[in-house]
Amino acid sequence: MNARAAIDLTAKVNTPENIQFEYRIAGPFRRAPAFMLDLVIRASSITAVFILLFCTGIIQVLALPFSVAVVALFISYFLLDWFYGLFFETYWNGKTPGKWLTKIQVISADGRPISAYQATIRNFLRSADLAPFLSLQFLDPTFAPMYIIPTGLVAFLCMAFTTRFQRLGDLAAGTMVIVDERSWVPPSVKLEDPRVEALATYIPANFRMSRTMGRAIALYVARRSRMAVGRRAELSAILAKPLMQQFGFREDTSTDLLLCALYYREFVLKEIVAPGEEGSRPPASRPASYGTPLRQEVTHAPPIVASIASPSPKGVSE
Amino acid sequence: MRVGDLLDRRRQGWQELDKLCERFASPAKRRNVTASEAARFAALYRAACTDLAMSEEFKLPPATVDYLHRLVGRAHSQLYRSGSFPVDRWWHYLMVIAPRAIFNDPCVKVAFIVFFGLFALSALMAWAEGTFPGFAESVMGKEQMETMEESFSKGLSGNFDHFIVASAGYIQHNTSIGLSCFALGPLLLPSLVTLAYNGIMLGASFGYMARPEVDAGDTFLEFVTAHGVFELTAIALSAAAGLRLGVGLWMTGDTNRLDSFLQSAKKALPIMMVAVVLFFLAALIEGFVSPSSLPYAIKAFIAIASASLLMFYFVILGYPSDSTSGTLEEQT
Numbered sequence: 001m002n003a004r005a006a007i008d009l010t011a012k013v014n015t016p017e018n019i020q021f022e023y024r025i026a027g028p029f030r031r032a033p034a035f036m037l038d039l040v041i042r043a044s045s046i047t048a049v050f051i052l053l054f055c056t057g058i059i060q061v062l063a064l065p066f067s068v069a070v071v072a073l074f075i076s077y078f079l080l081d082w083f084y085g086l087f088f089e090t091y092w093n094g095k096t097p098g099k100w101l102t103k104i105q106v107i108s109a110d111g112r113p114i115s116a117y118q119a120t121i122r123n124f125l126r127s128a129d130l131a132p133f134l135s136l137q138f139l140d141p142t143f144a145p146m147y148i149i150p151t152g153l154v155a156f157l158c159m160a161f162t163t164r165f166q167r168l169g170d171l172a173a174g175t176m177v178i179v180d181e182r183s184w185v186p187p188s189v190k191l192e193d194p195r196v197e198a199l200a201t202y203i204p205a206n207f208r209m210s211r212t213m214g215r216a217i218a219l220y221v222a223r224r225s226r227m228a229v230g231r232r233a234e235l236s237a238i239l240a241k242p243l244m245q246q247f248g249f250r251e252d253t254s255t256d257l258l259l260c261a262l263y264y265r266e267f268v269l270k271e272i273v274a275p276g277e278e279g280s281r282p283p284a285s286r287p288a289s290y291g292t293p294l295r296q297e298v299t300h301a302p303p304i305v306a307s308i309a310s311p312s313p314k315g316v317s318e
Numbered sequence: 319m320r321v322g323d324l325l326d327r328r329r330q331g332w333q334e335l336d337k338l339c340e341r342f343a344s345p346a347k348r349r350n351v352t353a354s355e356a357a358r359f360a361a362l363y364r365a366a367c368t369d370l371a372m373s374e375e376f377k378l379p380p381a382t383v384d385y386l387h388r389l390v391g392r393a394h395s396q397l398y399r400s401g402s403f404p405v406d407r408w409w410h411y412l413m414v415i416a417p418r419a420i421f422n423d424p425c426v427k428v429a430f431i432v433f434f435g436l437f438a439l440s441a442l443m444a445w446a447e448g449t450f451p452g453f454a455e456s457v458m459g460k461e462q463m464e465t466m467e468e469s470f471s472k473g474l475s476g477n478f479d480h481f482i483v484a485s486a487g488y489i490q491h492n493t494s495i496g497l498s499c500f501a502l503g504p505l506l507l508p509s510l511v512t513l514a515y516n517g518i519m520l521g522a523s524f525g526y527m528a529r530p531e532v533d534a535g536d537t538f539l540e541f542v543t544a545h546g547v548f549e550l551t552a553i554a555l556s557a558a559a560g561l562r563l564g565v566g567l568w569m570t571g572d573t574n575r576l577d578s579f580l581q582s583a584k585k586a587l588p589i590m591m592v593a594v595v596l597f598f599l600a601a602l603i604e605g606f607v608s609p610s611s612l613p614y615a616i617k618a619f620i621a622i623a624s625a626s627l628l629m630f631y632f633v634i635l636g637y638p639s640d641s642t643s644g645t646l647e648e649q650t
C-alpha cells in the first residue's frame with residue numbers, strides 16, 4: 001500500500017477488463033452509524049417478535065404452550081444475532097440494511113464481491129471486534145457483574161492501524177468496506193459567458209498545459225460558481241497573472257475569465273487526435289465582437305462588455 | 319473530435335449505465351430486467367471502462383474522471399455480485415473438514431484440558447466437603463449458593479413456568495461466557511483466565527449441588543443432565559476458537575503477523591461454527607426438555623445420545639485421514 005492511497009482513502013481495483021479504478025474506503029465514522037442502525041433494527045425485530053408472542057394473545061389463540069413462545073423468542077434472537085449480517089451481506093451484495101441506509105458496502109479487498117465464506121468469517125469475528133467488554137457494574141454498582149457492554153476498542157484500534165480501515169473480522173476475511181456510489185450527476189461545467197470562447201482563441205496555439213495545471217484549473221472552474229466575485233479574482237490571479245505575462249495580454253484582462261478560457265480550450269475545445277496528427281485542424285475563426293486582450297491592439301475595447309451571445313466557433317473537422 | 323463533443327456523446331451512455339445500475343441494485347426491479355438490457359448493461363460497462371482507461375489519453379476533466387471511477391465501481395459491484403450460499407459445499411465442510419480441523423487443533427486440546435480439568439477438580443473439591451472444608455463457599459460465595467439452591471428448591475414437575483425463565487437466564491449466561499472467551503481470545507491470557515474462572519465456578523456449583531445433604535441437588539442434576547454435555551463443550555470450543563486467533567496473532571512463525579492472523583482465522587472458523595451449533599442445540603434442549611417434567615430416563619438418554627454424537631463427530635469423523643487438509647475457500 002503506497003502512501004498516496006493511504007492519504008486519499010481510496011483503494012485501487014484491477015478489473016478483469018484490465019482497467020484500474022478506485023473505490024472510496026469507508027472509515028469508522030461512516031461504519032459506526034451503520035452498526036448502530038443494524039443494532040436498532042435487530043433490537044426492534046426481536047422486540048416485535050416479543051410483542052407478537054406475548055402481548056397479542058397469539059399463544060392463547062393457537063393454544064401453544066408457554067415454552068414454545070419462549071423458545072421461539074430465543075431462536076429468533078439466536079438467528080438475528082449470528083446470521084443477520086451473514087445473510088444480508090451474502091444476498092444483498094455486501095450490504096446490511098444499516099449499511100444500505102448509510103450507503104456503504106462490503107467487498108473483498110481485491111475488489112471482487114464478498115463470498116458467503118468471507119461474510120461468515122467477518123460476522124463471526126464481530127464479537128472479538130467488540131471486545132473488551134465492560135461489566136454492567138460500570139453503569140450501576142448494584143448490577144450483576146456481567147461483562148456484556150461492548151466497547152469496540154479492538155475494532156477501532158485495528159482500523160487505526162490498517163490503511164483500509166479494516167477491523168479484525170475484515171482482516172481475517174480479506175474484506176473492506178467501501179462507499180457505495182449512488183447516482184451522481186457528472187459535474188458538467190457551464191461556461192455561459194460568451195467572452196470565454198472569444199478569449200480562448202487568443203491563447204497562443206502552441207501553449208501546452210501541464211497535467212497539474214490542468215487539474216488546478218479544472219478544480220477552480222468547478223468551484224468558481226460558489227465563490228464571490230472578489231474571491232474569484234483573488235484566487236485566479238495567482239495562476240493567471242504569470243500566464244498573462246507569457247501570452248502578452250493586457251493587465252486589465254479578467255483573470256477569472258482567462259482561467260475559464262484555458263479550461264474551455266483544454267477540456268472542451270481540444271481536439272482528440274492520435275499522437276503524430278497534431279495540428280491537422282485549422283485554427284478556429286475568432287469572434288471579434290468583444291475586443292482583444294492583446295497589448296499591441298490597445299485601441300480595441302477591453303473584453304468586458306458582453307452584449308451579444310456569439311455562436312460557438314465553427315470549423316470543426318471530424 | 320473535441321473533448322466537449324466526446325463528453326456530450328458519452329454522457330448519454332454513462333447515464334444509461336447509471337440508470338441500469340440502479341435497477342440492478344434493487345431486487346424488485348432486477349426481476350424485470352430483460353436479457354437485452356443485461357447485454358446492454360455489459361456493453362455500456364465495457365464502454366465506460368474504455369473511457370476510464372482512455373481518460374488520461376483524452377485529458378478529460380478531473381471531475382469527469384472522478385465520475386467515471388465511481389460509475390465503473392458501481393457497475394462493477396453490480397456486474398460481479400456476491401454469490402449465493404452453496405449448501406452442499408458447506409455440508410461437506412461441516413461434516414468432513416471441520417471435525418478433522420478440530421481434532422487436530424492443539425488449541426482445542428488446551429481449552430478442553432483447562433476447562434474440563436478445572437471443572438472436574440473444582441467439582442470434586444466442592445463435593446468432598448470433609449477433605450476441603452469451605453472450598454465451595456469460598457469460591458461461589460454464600461449469597462450465590464443460596465440463590466442457586468433457592469431456584470432449584472422446587473421440584474421440576476408442575477413448576478414449568480419457573481424453570482423456563484431460569485432456563486432463559488442460564489442460556490444467556492453460558493452463551494455470554496463462551497462469547498467472551500472467544501472475544502478475548504486474540505489477547506490470549508484474558509481468554510484463558512475467563513475460561514478457567516468459569517470452569518472453576520461451574521465445577522464448584524456442580525460439586526456443591528451433588529452433595530447428598532443438599533436438598534435442591536436432585537432437581538439441579540435432573541435439570542442440567544440433558545443439555546449439559548452440549549453446553550459445556552460449546553463453551554470450551556468457543557474458547558478454543560478464540561485461543562486459535564490469539565496464537566495466530568502473537569506466534570507468527572515464518573509469516574508476517576497479518577498473514578498468520580488470516581490463517582489462524584481460517585482455522586478458527588470451523589471451531590466457532592461447531593460451537594455455535596452446539597450452543598443452539600443446547601439451548602433448544604434447555605428450553606424444551608430440561609425444565610419439563612419428562613422422566614429422568616429420557617433426559618439421561620438425551621445426555622448419552624448427545625455425548626455419543628459428539629464422540630462420533632470429533633473422533634470418528636475427525637480422525638486424521640489422508641485428505642485432512644483443505645479449507646472452505648479451496649472448496650468454494
